[in-house]
Structures are given as structure tokens and as C-alpha cells.
Amino acid sequence: MNLALRDVRRHLARFVGTAAGLGLLLSVVVAMQGIYAGMVDDATILTRAMHADLWLVQRDTRGPFAEGSRLDPSVEARAAAVPGVRTARPYTYQLIQREHRGAVMRIALVGLGWPDDPGRSLPLVRGRRLQQPHGEMIVDASLGLGIGESLALAGEQYRVVGLTKNALTSGGESVAFVSVADAELIAFDQPAEAAVLERQRVVARLRRTDLGRGQPALEDLATDSRWRAPALASPPVAAVLVQADPHRIAEVREVMRSWGDVSVYSQDEEEALLLGGVVQRARMQIGLFTVILTLTAAVIIMMVMYNLTLEKTHDLAVLKLMGAPRTRLLGLILQQAWLLGALGYAVAFAMGELVFPMFPRRVLITETISLVAPVATMGIVTLASILGLTHVMRIDPSTALEG
Amino acid sequence: MEDAVRAVDLSKTYGTGPAAVKALDHVTLTIARGTVAALLGPSGSGKSTLIKALGFVSPADTGEVFFGGRLVVKDGVPLADLAALRRRHLGFVFQKANLTSFLTARENVEIACEFGGKSDGRKRARELLAYLDVAGRERSYPEMLSGGEQQRVAIARALANEPSLILADEPTAALDSVRSRSVMELFRKVAHDRGAAVLVVTHDHRALEVFDVLYEMEDGRIRPHQQERPAPAAAP
């Protein structure tokens, strides 16, 4: 006769309730770990999806994600000329916030080096890569835009042609990809009012010079909108991404390191910068929180298990008096612990399937989590039953006689 | 008849120094199979302490206990697996029925059969419940049973393994006089039908004619009961 199941059957509602509570607790722990994993994964997708061997950024900066980086566009041509380099392409990165259909959209805008990189390496879930250098964009599905929809940026319409999944920054902004030229247009977009003011400033400055006073026609020239300041020289890029022959990467890196205006990072180093700088604090925070939460859950489970045992003290004393083998009584406690763990895990799993996708941040249930979670749950409930087990060992059968 | 249990010179003291209580004071006692013995005595005289020593639950400090002719406990040291002994050869009945609350009446008896190594526990449990006239309540949980029914289920449980010794500590304290008499008669029936030795602690002097032997305890010492046994016809 299985005593554990008989006891559960007698107190079914309470047992199921306990298991459900345990399940909710577990699901919070798993969610926390999933958010942590999602955060790390999201953060690195920006670097990984670019498939670059080397990242050239402004000298002595940790750009472009951890801090701003401005690189002269000529670096691209210089890098391409280094022996061993297969491709070198520009890259820009900036955060913008726009309203679209009444909702605030935060977008991390990445400029891809057209025509070398139309988004070839992006993990598209729908649609296609960029096919023209202007007016098209690939966005993350989390923005809620569909293929063919348009977004107004800098006074122009950008049509969504492709969708990615889970391309998010560490701050949770959805990433959108356009050509570098478009990214610059958007970055240096000026409202009409600002343009007028700037034009007046240029005119005023011109009028203070002899040349300006002597040649009034220059004014028209200086305020022509095509001559706006950024257009005078090509604007800087954030980084140049280099792909090299696999066996010559070190050699290429040596050459570039000697250039006075760039710092060179490998893919891994860039990823480490991103995680170390931008994600580190959030990661620590969530990591610590996860640890505390896991410990809390363990303690709560332990107390629940202990209480379940305490309640049975008298019944256990009677069984002991009847000469019940010790293994039967310990088995009763352990089996209930395992049943509780299994039910709790099932509840947590169901919760995860139903609720996690609705979270604003991605909850990434990695393979490790999905393997470790059930094992850890069973481990925790087993450990948690130790208090109860020692209680069972200590119960004095003669107390049963006292009624 | 064969001795079920024999206690020789049992002594037990609770506490130390001035607060020490001598609960058993050189108690020697033999109970033969097939007899029902009553243990009388005032509160605090050591009756429960003796039951615990004879039932291998808490041994006495000094003295010997023989079970079925074999020395099992000597000076508080067990010489055999006491839990195994309890589950195979002993039956307990308590003041309150003390059934396992999460098992039905039948399962309470069945689990005792199982502990005792009986394979046909369910069938045996049914038979015992029928023998004790509670067959109709076999699916009920203890809390749904009346006090008398609980006590009868507890006796059925005590009988599960055809024990050679049944120890009952005030089994009728919670019952009215009619029921308590019927429980006492049941013990007699069990002893005589099944050859068990039965020792019953009781305060109830109304049903003493049921017993074959009467013992009385006082201040930890035991002696045969002095009072005359009332004539059977005079009993209420």
C-alpha cells in the first residue's frame, strides 16, 4: 500500500494547492533565469549577426555600443586595401525614438554597408534583405510592423521589407537595419525650423566677413539646402567591419593596430565590451536577484515540506509503534516531496508556455535551463525534505500511546 | 499454557535527584497465552510505563523481558529488532483509537497485515472487520466513525498479525459502559478464541469479571488484586 499516495488522496485539495503555489514560485525563478539568459543573448545578437572578424572603431573608445564612436569614412577604403582583407564595410549605430500610430517606438538603428551588406547575415524570419540603397528597412518583429508597412523617418517613408526575431539591444530596444546612407540621412535629419535658423546663422557669419560683404551672391550659395553642413564632407561612421582570410586575421589586425585613428577589436572582444559595459550591471542585478529568489524558494519549499511532516507526527508515531519499517516512513516523506516537485514543475512549465511569451522582455529558456530546471527542482525538494526526514527519525513511538 | 511475555525485575526511574520518580519498582510479571489480564491502579502508579516496557516501546532501566521464551531486552538494551517484533507479534490498542487518519478503516487493518508480512492483507482485513462487526464501515475514514467503531477497528488492527500479545492502555476510557463492556468481552473472546495474551489497563471496575487475572499497581510495584471479584450475576 503506498502511504504517500493515500495521504495525498485524503488531503487532495491542499496538496494540489501547495503544488500550484510551488509551481508559481518555480516559474518566477525560471522566468528570472530566462530573462537573464535572454538579456545576454539579445545583447550579443547585435555583434554576432554582423559576422565580422574585426571591428574598427574610433581610437581609444569602446564603441559603438558601449559608447559613441566616430570614424572617418576613409577608414573603409584603407581597411579594404590591407592584404588579407576580404571585405570592409561601414557600420553605424544610433538610438532613435519616434511615435508611430500613437505609440512610442524606441529603435536602435543600424546602418549596413551598402552594397556589400544588404543584410545577408541577418536571421530573417520573413521577407527579404534590402534590395535598394534607399527607402527600405529590415526591422525586428517586436516593433509590431508588418512587411510592406511604412515608417516615416526624417520626412521620408521607409518600407519594411524584412523581419528579424529577437534582435534587441540590452536596453530592450528593437533593432532596425537600413543602409548606411539612409542611417546618416536619418541621423542628421533637421527640422525645417532648425534649417532656417542655421541658414540665418550662416548668412550672419558671412556678412561679418569681407568676402561676404563683397560678394552678396555667396549668400544664396551658402544657404542652399544641398550645402547643409553635414553634406559638405561625408559624415563619420561608427565602425568599419572587416572580414579577413581566416588564417590572416592576426596579421591584418597587426597592420590596423598601427593606425593612429582606430582601435581594433575581434568579434569576441566586441561582444565582451557589449556585455561588460552595457549589460554588466543589469546582468549582476538580475543574477543576484535570481540567486536570492532561488534560495528563497528553497527555504519556502523546505518549510512547506517540514510542515507537511509535522502535521503527520501523530500518524507517524502510531505507524512507528505498530513497527512500521523505517524505510516506509522515510519513503512516505520523500515520495511526497518528489510528487510535489514534479507537480510544481509541471505547473511552472505550463505557466512558462502560457505567460512567458507575453513578457515585454524576452524570456529565453536555454537548453541548459530546460535541462537543469527539472533536475534542480527535484534536487531542491529532496534537500528540502531533509528537515522532515530528521523529524520522522526523531518521532518517539511511545507518544502514540499517550493519545 | 505457554508464556507470551515474562518480565523479570523491571525497574525504571524518570528524572534524577530529588525530582526522580520511580515509575517501575522491581516488577516481575508473566502473562500466558490465552489469558486476559487487567492492570489496575491509581493514576501515576506506573501502568503505562509497564505497558511501554512490555511492548518494547521504551525499555525499563534494569531487568529482563522474555518474549515467547526468548530474552529480548536486558537492562534496557535490545537484543533483537524491536520494531520487527512489534509488527509481527504485538498488537496495541490505545485510550483513543489512534487510527491512521489518512487511511480508511479497511486500510488501517490492511497496513498492519502488510507490516507483519501477510500477503492477503485485504481479505484478512475484511474478515477481521466482520469479526468485530464493523464490516459496513470499511471505506470510512476514522473521523467519520463513532468512538466505539474506531475502537473496534483499532482492535481489528491489533489482531491483524495473530499477535501473541495484545497490550491495551485504557481502551474504554472514551466509551460508555455498554460499549466498554462489549470491548472488554471482545478481548476475552480474542484471548480465548485465538490464544493471544491480553493485558488491559483499566480504571473501570464494573467489568472485572471478564478478566482471568487481575493485577494492581501502586508506586511502581505490582501485586495481585486484593479485592474480591464481584459475582458475575451482580455485574451491571
Ligand SMILES: Nc1ncnc2c1ncn2[C@@H]1O[C@H](COP(=O)(O)OP(=O)(O)OP(=O)(O)O)[C@@H](O)[C@H]1O
Ligand atoms: N516521560 C516521562 N518523564 C518523566 N516522568 C514520567 C514520564 N512518564 C511518566 N512519568 C512519571 O512516572 C510515573 C508513572 O507514570 P505512568 O504514566 O506510567 O502512570 P499511569 O499509571 O499510567 O498513570 P495514569 O493512570 O494517569 O495513566 C508518574 O509519576 C509520571 O509522572
Ligand SMILES: [Mg+2]
Ligand atoms: Mg497511563
